[in-house]
Amino acid sequence: MSRVVLAIDTSTSVSVAVSAGADWAMGWSDDPRGHTESVAPLMRDQLASAGVSAADVTDVVVGNGPGPFTGLRVGIVSGLVFAHARGIPVHGMCSLDVLAQQALEHVREGEFLVATDARRKEVYWARYRVDPDRPEQDRAVRLTDPAVVRPADLPEEVRSLPTAGRGPVLYPELFPEPLAVLDVSAGVLTGLALQRLDAGVDLPVEPLYLRRPDALTTAERATP
Amino acid sequence: MSTATRIAASRSTDQPLVLGLETSCDETGVGIVRGETLLVDAIASSVDEHARFGGVVPEVASRAHLEAMVPTIERATREAGVRLSDLDAIAVTSGPGLAGALMVGVAAAKSLAVALGVPLYGVNHLASHVAVDIVEHGPLPEPTLAMLVSGGHSSLLLVPDVTDDIQSLGSTIDDAAGEAFDKVARVLGLPFPGGPHIDRMAREGDRVAIDFPRGLTTGRDMERYRFDFSFSGLKTSVARWVQAREAAGEPVPVADVAASFQEAVTDVLTRKAVLACKEHGVMNLQIGGGVAANSRLRAMAQERCDAAGITLRVPRPGLCTDNGAMVASLGAQMVIKGRAPSDLALPADSSMPVTLVQA
Ligand SMILES: [Zn+2]
Numbered sequence: 001m002s003r004v005v006l007a008i009d010t011s012t013s014v015s016v017a018v019s020a021g022a023d024w025a026m027g028w029s030d031d032p033r034g035h036t037e038s039v040a041p042l043m044r045d046q047l048a049s050a051g052v053s054a055a056d057v058t059d060v061v062v063g064n065g066p067g068p069f070t071g072l073r074v075g076i077v078s079g080l081v082f083a084h085a086r087g088i089p090v091h092g093m094c095s096l097d098v099l100a101q102q103a104l105e106h107v108r109e110g111e112f113l114v115a116t117d118a119r120r121k122e123v124y125w126a127r128y129r130v131d132p133d134r135p136e137q138d139r140a141v142r143l144t145d146p147a148v149v150r151p152a153d154l155p156e157e158v159r160s161l162p163t164a165g166r167g168p169v170l171y172p173e174l175f176p177e178p179l180a181v182l183d184v185s186a187g188v189l190t191g192l193a194l195q196r197l198d199a200g201v202d203l204p205v206e207p208l209y210l211r212r213p214d215a216l217t218t219a220e221r222a223t224p
Numbered sequence: 225m226s227t228a229t230r231i232a233a234s235r236s237t238d239q240p241l242v243l244g245l246e247t248s249c250d251e252t253g254v255g256i257v258r259g260e261t262l263l264v265d266a267i268a269s270s271v272d273e274h275a276r277f278g279g280v281v282p283e284v285a286s287r288a289h290l291e292a293m294v295p296t297i298e299r300a301t302r303e304a305g306v307r308l309s310d311l312d313a314i315a316v317t318s319g320p321g322l323a324g325a326l327m328v329g330v331a332a333a334k335s336l337a338v339a340l341g342v343p344l345y346g347v348n349h350l351a352s353h354v355a356v357d358i359v360e361h362g363p364l365p366e367p368t369l370a371m372l373v374s375g376g377h378s379s380l381l382l383v384p385d386v387t388d389d390i391q392s393l394g395s396t397i398d399d400a401a402g403e404a405f406d407k408v409a410r411v412l413g414l415p416f417p418g419g420p421h422i423d424r425m426a427r428e429g430d431r432v433a434i435d436f437p438r439g440l441t442t443g444r445d446m447e448r449y450r451f452d453f454s455f456s457g458l459k460t461s462v463a464r465w466v467q468a469r470e471a472a473g474e475p476v477p478v479a480d481v482a483a484s485f486q487e488a489v490t491d492v493l494t495r496k497a498v499l500a501c502k503e504h505g506v507m508n509l510q511i512g513g514g515v516a517a518n519s520r521l522r523a524m525a526q527e528r529c530d531a532a533g534i535t536l537r538v539p540r541p542g543l544c545t546d547n548g549a550m551v552a553s554l555g556a557q558m559v560i561k562g563r564a565p566s567d568l569a570l571p572a573d574s575s576m577p578v579t580l581v582q583a
Pocket residue numbers: 349353374376513514545546
């Protein structure tokens with residue numbers, strides 16, 4: 001029997017997809033305040049559009065980020081709780097990997113970057129290479145761990161690679177080769193996750209914060 | 225009997241089974257009630273993580289809520305012996321509280337509602353503090369006067385109907401009562417959270433040793449701020465008193481300071497609560513919130529209520545602090561009274577006014 005997948009990513013905008021074989025539906029919202037408001041209505045509406053009920057879903061996939069914390073958590077907790085309530089597995093995927101896969105529409109070979117908005121004048125980023133020998137749904141190989149950085153601190157030869165994500169929109173002078181891929185697509189997330197699951201890859205759900213909370217312990221405050 | 229008749233019959237006899245989620249501060253609470261009966265109150269607290277910082281760090285709390293959510297739901301259903309598919313409704317704290325923390329609970333509750341196909345009730349945290357006593361002491365007398373005192377709030381509320389009519393009589397104009405306990409504990413070198421430590425130290429001390437100020441209790445203040453509170457001046461006064469001792473090279477009588485400070489707080493709280501009851505002709509007082517666990521507050525409130533002929537209700541300490549049972553209890557009342565569910569697009573509202581019982 002084929003899988004019915006509910007996919008949720010809130011690392012950039014909000015994107016929710018339901019795929020049930022040939023029937024699928026995807027919806028999104030880019031209201032910056034609206035992650036908490038919009039995820040559940042999008043879940044309900046995409047289930048209805050795909051013609052399935054919550055009980056039909058066999059797998060949940062969430063984007064692990066990195067992304068602004070508050071919004072990121074809304075998507076992850078929605079996916080975790082839905083899967084628990086239905087007694088089905090939940091899988092997690094680095095959201096930058098999804099953007100990299102989306103970028104393959106525009107890059108056919110060589111290396112490229114994904115850089116997304118990390119706020120505070122920083123970007124979340126990773127470096128990728130196109131591998132034409134890999135399956136079509138999973139052809140971008142990540143070369144570096146996801147990280148957070150001030151874009152000006154990246155070496156120029158890195159910054160000048162073709163770059164997907166909103167990094168180039170925010171810092172056009174620092175990322176001179178923008179790719180027309182801005183936000184994560186839950187549809188592409190679904191395809192990538194299914195490809196890796198079928199290949200036997202373990203996909204743990206694990207929020208990628210990449211920054212520690214902003215607070216000093218009482219011991220740290222005491223040290224000048 | 226047809227399926228439809230059987231469902232109708234079971235609805236008429238069975239009380240609604242409601243799960244409540246609470247994430248407004250540092251406790252991940254999951255409670256389940258059937259009607260007015262508490263089945264389980266599961267809590268995961270991140271208070272130990274905050275202790276290192278000397279106070280609640282919102283981002284630390286939010287991360288802990290995400291980690292604890294599914295395990296706490298799982299524990300609650302297991303201990304209550306119910307399945308999620310048995311639930312009739314989900315209730316969640318939609319405000320007030322820490323924005324990022326609230327959002328984890330609200331998103332989780334919505335996802336549960338979508339996954340299970342049941343209605344969702346977004347409810348006010350303060351109203352839930354009042355409604356929790358229904359599962360402890362039975363139906364609320366109407367009207368009730370409620371005093372909620374914790375690290376986040378200090379309010380006097382007139383409650384004609386906990387599901388849709390709550391009026392604010394007064395609240396703190398600066399620090400919350402629990403916040404004053406935390407700050408004074410820090411001055412005295414006691415750990416966070418300060419309430420239990422001050423309560424314990426105070427038992428060894430003399431509560432009339434030092435005459436600390438009672439904020440907003442005299443003259444013009446009693447006209448303008450009749451049922452409001454102020455604890456910031458008291459906290460400063462304690463700090464000055466301790467500093468003066470230290471500057472003079474004298475030892476600080478920690479137990480006496482703790483007892484005298486605690487006496488000042490509870491004196492103001494109970495005096496205004498009883499006065500509010502009298503002036504509004506309400507013969508029922510309920511106290512809730514973390515500070516309601518304070519032994520001196522409970523004793524003094526009992527004494528003054530007895531003297532005034534007022535019936536006092538205080539839930540057990542575990543139900544006074546933030547928990548999921550209180551949210552489930554209010555949610556169950558919403559179902560019983562036939563209130564319409566909240567919209568699935570409901571927001572988390574960090575400054576939700578207490579007069580708004582349901583989002
Ligand atoms: Zn509270």
